[in-house]
Amino acid sequence: MTEATIIDGNRFSAGLRDRIASEVHALRETRHITPGLAVVLVGEDPASQVYVRTKHKRTVEVGMESFVHTLPVDTPEDELLTLIAGLNKDPAVHGILVQLPLPRQIDAQKVIEAIDPAKDVDGFHPVNVGRLASGGEALIPCTPFGSLLLLRDHLGDLSGLDAVVVGRSNIVGKPMAQLLIRESCTVTVAHSRTRDLPDVVRRADIVIAAVGKPGMIRGDWLKPGCTVIDVGINRVANPDGTSRLVGDVAFDEAVKVAGAITPVPGGVGPMTIACLLRNTLVACARQHRIALDKSL
Amino acid sequence: MTEATIIDGNRFSAGLRDRIASEVHALRETRHITPGLAVVLVGEDPASQVYVRTKHKRTVEVGMESFVHTLPVDTPEDELLTLIAGLNKDPAVHGILVQLPLPRQIDAQKVIEAIDPAKDVDGFHPVNVGRLASGGEALIPCTPFGSLLLLRDHLGDLSGLDAVVVGRSNIVGKPMAQLLIRESCTVTVAHSRTRDLPDVVRRADIVIAAVGKPGMIRGDWLKPGCTVIDVGINRVANPDGTSRLVGDVAFDEAVKVAGAITPVPGGVGPMTIACLLRNTLVACARQHRIALDKSL
Numbered sequence: 001m002t003e004a005t006i007i008d009g010n011r012f013s014a015g016l017r018d019r020i021a022s023e024v025h026a027l028r029e030t031r032h033i034t035p036g037l038a039v040v041l042v043g044e045d046p047a048s049q050v051y052v053r054t055k056h057k058r059t060v061e062v063g064m065e066s067f068v069h070t071l072p073v074d075t076p077e078d079e080l081l082t083l084i085a086g087l088n089k090d091p092a093v094h095g096i097l098v099q100l101p102l103p104r105q106i107d108a109q110k111v112i113e114a115i116d117p118a119k120d121v122d123g124f125h126p127v128n129v130g131r132l133a134s135g136g137e138a139l140i141p142c143t144p145f146g147s148l149l150l151l152r153d154h155l156g157d158l159s160g161l162d163a164v165v166v167g168r169s170n171i172v173g174k175p176m177a178q179l180l181i182r183e184s185c186t187v188t189v190a191h192s193r194t195r196d197l198p199d200v201v202r203r204a205d206i207v208i209a210a211v212g213k214p215g216m217i218r219g220d221w222l223k224p225g226c227t228v229i230d231v232g233i234n235r236v237a238n239p240d241g242t243s244r245l246v247g248d249v250a251f252d253e254a255v256k257v258a259g260a261i262t263p264v265p266g267g268v269g270p271m272t273i274a275c276l277l278r279n280t281l282v283a284c285a286r287q288h289r290i291a292l293d294k295s296l
Numbered sequence: 297m298t299e300a301t302i303i304d305g306n307r308f309s310a311g312l313r314d315r316i317a318s319e320v321h322a323l324r325e326t327r328h329i330t331p332g333l334a335v336v337l338v339g340e341d342p343a344s345q346v347y348v349r350t351k352h353k354r355t356v357e358v359g360m361e362s363f364v365h366t367l368p369v370d371t372p373e374d375e376l377l378t379l380i381a382g383l384n385k386d387p388a389v390h391g392i393l394v395q396l397p398l399p400r401q402i403d404a405q406k407v408i409e410a411i412d413p414a415k416d417v418d419g420f421h422p423v424n425v426g427r428l429a430s431g432g433e434a435l436i437p438c439t440p441f442g443s444l445l446l447l448r449d450h451l452g453d454l455s456g457l458d459a460v461v462v463g464r465s466n467i468v469g470k471p472m473a474q475l476l477i478r479e480s481c482t483v484t485v486a487h488s489r490t491r492d493l494p495d496v497v498r499r500a501d502i503v504i505a506a507v508g509k510p511g512m513i514r515g516d517w518l519k520p521g522c523t524v525i526d527v528g529i530n531r532v533a534n535p536d537g538t539s540r541l542v543g544d545v546a547f548d549e550a551v552k553v554a555g556a557i558t559p560v561p562g563g564v565g566p567m568t569i570a571c572l573l574r575n576t577l578v579a580c581a582r583q584h585r586i587a588l589d590k591s592l
Contacts, residue, residue, distance in 0.1 A: 023420055024484070060351070105386050109432065121579075124430075126422065126423045126425075126426025126427050126430065126432060127422045127426060128422075128423075128426065129422075129425070129427075129429050129430050130421070130422025130423060130424065130425030130427075130429070131422050131425075131426075133425050133426070133429055133466070133470055133474075134420075134422065134425050134466045134470070135466070136405065136422060159489050160489045161491065162491070168477055170429070170430045170431070174430070174474075174477070177473075177485075178429075178470075181464055181485055182485075184487070184489040186484065186485070186486050186487070186490040186491070186496060187484065187485050188482065188483065188484040188485075189473075189477055189482070189483050189484075190482050191477075191480070193455050193456045193480040193482075194456065194482040195456050195458075195482070197580070199439035200482060247369055270372030
């Protein structure tokens, strides 16, 4: 029995970061411009702190400027909005990311809409969401865009393929569906209210799992030979008291049926930060009206 | 053999326009506010002239103010943008619609993005497209919203139903898919690149036909008992030299298989203008921070 090809997100994202680093170097040499990313963290959520540290490290590695703003958990909303207004105006800042989730006293949607769409490297501002849907020049949410890059790298042209997106979040499921429609896939969005989910998944040449439930999608739900992108990152306990990360797909089963699959960790995860850096570079280039290498 | 229920868009839209007229009357009596709709027509396309005349007539009928601006076909883009800037500022104008298509010298996307999103009663501005996708307070494109009202009226709760949207235009297909995802349908977007379209359509409890090809969707593509919303409005020639309007669905075949179907004309068509009036009323109420009757 042949096992599925493992789609290596670590390798692919390292290559993407190398290409970004070259472009950043060229921008500095030829135009004296250094792309800058501002990350805002409110509070001390441990997972968020890890994400922000990793983003900072990767940003500096590709030669960009990293500005990290850490605010106390009880920061009033208007103080955060004032900070964002300043970052919107700051010419050294080309990308702005506010780490989610935010504390209760802050309306996340209001914060997202306060970011200049041209600097919205998360791609969550309605203007970017709208442009992604209607075909304009958008900044695209990082996780679905990273998933698309892996799909294109593995499958080439996606036109006419049946894709099923399981999950309808604003961060992954919905923008992923838009991207796959743009690629001319026949796209089905399934979710918790879907009847007979296994049957729906079984139709798919491409399965995107983005539900946040460990191992929910089973091997016998898959069409033999399909490509599986597992966006889930779930921490589960081991019998010995330690813990590990698993995806939304039962990997050990799926690997025997699928044609290709992303592992967790090491699949989509590393693509998200690489695409954040890519978005910062793209935002910087657009703000300065500079054309970038097409491969980005 | 029982035939499908005919979903009567004329009757439903007349009822909706009555409810709108009552709200308009109440707004004027209690608040001294009259909702106003500005329609801009560039050039003399005969079909567009008919649409604009009908919109004007319906607007006046429900007691709203109608402002029709007719510009010559060679109007420069900046002149149109100046007119829109004026309408954006005009407190008597709560809704702005620029009739499409526009002449070649004018960039339609630029015009759409120039309209204040709060007055964008077509729902085509990226901010409204984005809010529809991410769940914010949007103005929703009229034809898909009208289709949804007919579906809800006929089926009640749509949660868990399989819906197939054939066509991926920005005006109908994509916003229709977003609305059906919001209603918790399992939604498939199919289009010209879809493999085995009959088979995809055959899965659906709800079929939305929005491709602009007369009679393309055949009776034997339908699941018995399904609900068919035919958005197509195609003019075809009769053997005697006259012409008639037909939809994207082969009606005579479909009516023998479906559980319910919208006719063409008299189905979705009249809903579009009724929803335009509804959007103008909603826009006016939001601009004045007035709550409306929930049924609108």
